[in-house]
Amino acid sequence: GIFENAAEGIFQSTCGGRFLSCNPAAATILGYATPEDLIESVVDIERQLYVRPERRRELCGLLRQGRSVKNFEVEFYRKDGTRQWVLLNIRPVLNEQGEILYVDGIIQDIAERKRAEMALQALNEELEQRVEVRTGELEQANHELRQLTSGLESALTELKSAQSRILQQEKMASIGQLAAGVAHEINNPMGFIISNLNSLRKYTEKIATFMDLQAGAVEVLLTRSGGKDITDNLEKQKNVLKLDFIMEDLGQLIKESLEGAERVKTIVQNLKSFSRLDESEFKIAEINEGIENTINMVWNEIKYKAVLKKEYGNIPQIYCNLGQLNQVFMNLLVNAAQSIETQGEFGVKTSSDDENVSITISDTGSGIPAENLSRIFEPFFTTKEVGQGTGLGLSIAYDIVKKHYGEFHVQSEVGKGTTFTINLPIAGRPRASA
Numbered sequence: 001g002i003f004e005n006a007a008e009g010i011f012q013s014t015c016g017g018r019f020l021s022c023n024p025a026a027a028t029i030l031g032y033a034t035p036e037d038l039i040e041s042v043v044d045i046e047r048q049l050y051v052r053p054e055r056r057r058e059l060c061g062l063l064r065q066g067r068s069v070k071n072f073e074v075e076f077y078r079k080d081g082t083r084q085w086v087l088l089n090i091r092p093v094l095n096e097q098g099e100i101l102y103v104d105g106i107i108q109d110i111a112e113r114k115r116a117e118m119a120l121q122a123l124n125e126e127l128e129q130r131v132e133v134r135t136g137e138l139e140q141a142n143h144e145l146r147q148l149t150s151g152l153e154s155a156l157t158e159l160k161s162a163q164s165r166i167l168q169q170e171k172m173a174s175i176g177q178l179a180a181g182v183a184h185e186i187n188n189p190m191g192f193i194i195s196n197l198n199s200l201r202k203y204t205e206k207i208a209t210f211m212d213l214q215a216g217a218v219e220v221l222l223t224r225s226g227g228k229d230i231t232d233n234l235e236k237q238k239n240v241l242k243l244d245f246i247m248e249d250l251g252q253l254i255k256e257s258l259e260g261a262e263r264v265k266t267i268v269q270n271l272k273s274f275s276r277l278d279e280s281e282f283k284i285a286e287i288n289e290g291i292e293n294t295i296n297m298v299w300n301e302i303k304y305k306a307v308l309k310k311e312y313g314n315i316p317q318i319y320c321n322l323g324q325l326n327q328v329f330m331n332l333l334v335n336a337a338q339s340i341e342t343q344g345e346f347g348v349k350t351s352s353d354d355e356n357v358s359i360t361i362s363d364t365g366s367g368i369p370a371e372n373l374s375r376i377f378e379p380f381f382t383t384k385e386v387g388q389g390t391g392l393g394l395s396i397a398y399d400i401v402k403k404h405y406g407e408f409h410v411q412s413e414v415g416k417g418t419t420f421t422i423n424l425p426i427a428g429r430p431r432a433s434a
């Protein structure tokens with residue numbers, strides 16, 4: 001009949017896990033020779049047939065609610081232990097209490113379909129994997145590109161900063177050259193002006209002495225012959241010409257001119273030692289002298305703003321390029337002056353120990369916020385308005401101190417002020433490599 005010849009497997013089984021009956025197709029699907037073979041061999045459906053036993057518990061759970069289960073896909077073990085995907089359609093047969101007596105089921109072989117599905121899934125997975133790999137590759141390439149770009153960018157900024165530093169150094173060098181030239185030009189005439197003024201002072205003194213003598217003589221002569229009119233006239237002319245005043249003022253004028261000329265001479269000397277064109281290399285030099293020179297150079301710009309407290313220690317001479325160190329001192333002093341809004345105090349202090357000479361330049365100015373502290377030595381970092389600051393002063397100073405194997409330290413508190421300390425090895429280079 002239909003039961004015997006059906007292509008689908010048909011069966012009845014119990015919740016306990018035994019087959020009550022089945023058709024040959026059902027036995028064939030599960031790899032048993034005959035229905036009887038299947039019914040006798042399988043005494044525990046869950047353990048013997050189910051690859052994943054929890055699937056049966058899931059199935060029974062559904063059936064116990066009294067519902068039919070349609071198209072339940074599950075993998076079974078065949079008699080020979082190989083696996084077999086099947087499709088189950090099951091209807092529970094209940095008693096009056098609603099308990100399951102047994103189930104009617106249809107079992108179909110879906111191995112082919114399952115294989116196709118799995119192949120498709122594998123293909124999908126492989127595709128996904130390939131997309132993933134490719135995406136990864138692209139991301140990596142992208143990352144490398146970005147790194148390359150940022151490398152290029154930083155190379156460019158470095159190049160730019162190097163370029164501007166060179167420009168600045170050249171500018172400083174040419175200013176130094178100019179200053180030295182100007183100093184030389186001024187020095188010569190200054191020499192003869194001072195020497196002439198000195199001679200003039202002596203001459204006027206002598207003329208004055210002689211004039212006094214002459215006046216006395218004239219008086220004696222005239223009183224004898226009674227030439228009172230002539231004396232009166234001379235006296236009158238002397239008053240009209242304000243000769244007394246002139247003789248007095250003459251000395252004063254010469255004295256003032258001499259002082260002015262001396263001052264110009266000092267400025268020229270400062271300028272010369274500041275630019276130090278003649279001695280632009282490393283040599284043994286006096287740091288205190290360099291600082292004093294630099295202060296004289298910038299004094300006009302800072303004297304209105306601050307009281308300067310100098311404390312020069314008795315420090316040894318060191319092997320250095322004083323012209324460059326002067327530039328460091330100048331940059332620090334100008335920064336200190338700019339940090340003071342109206343009135344404040346500067347401190348310049350030098351000291352030494354066995355290894356280092358220390359130079360401290362402090363101010364009671366605005367201070368530097370913590371977030372800027374790490375950046376102030378960067379080229380172009382400035383908080384000043386255009387025209388006020390280039391942001392190069394400290395980066396140049398840093399380079400110069402580094403060239404001297406020295407160290408830079410900053411301490412700053414917003415609203416209180418800033419202290420820069422420079423330590424320079426006395427040996428001209430650090431002990432370790434000496």
Ligand SMILES: Nc1ncnc2c1ncn2[C@@H]1O[C@H](COP(=O)(O)OP(=O)(O)O)[C@@H](O)[C@H]1O
Pocket residue numbers: 331335336339363365366367368372376377381382383384388389390391392393394395418
């Ligand atoms: N003594 C100081 N007090 C407060 N801020 C300072 C002081 N020295 C340096 N700075 C800060 O460091 C920055 C960088 O200084 P610098 O390199 O000399 O460049 P610039 O003076 O041209 O701005 C300044 O713009 C300022 O913000």
Ligand SMILES: [Mg+2]
Pocket residue numbers: 331334335389391392393394
């Ligand atoms: Mg500056």
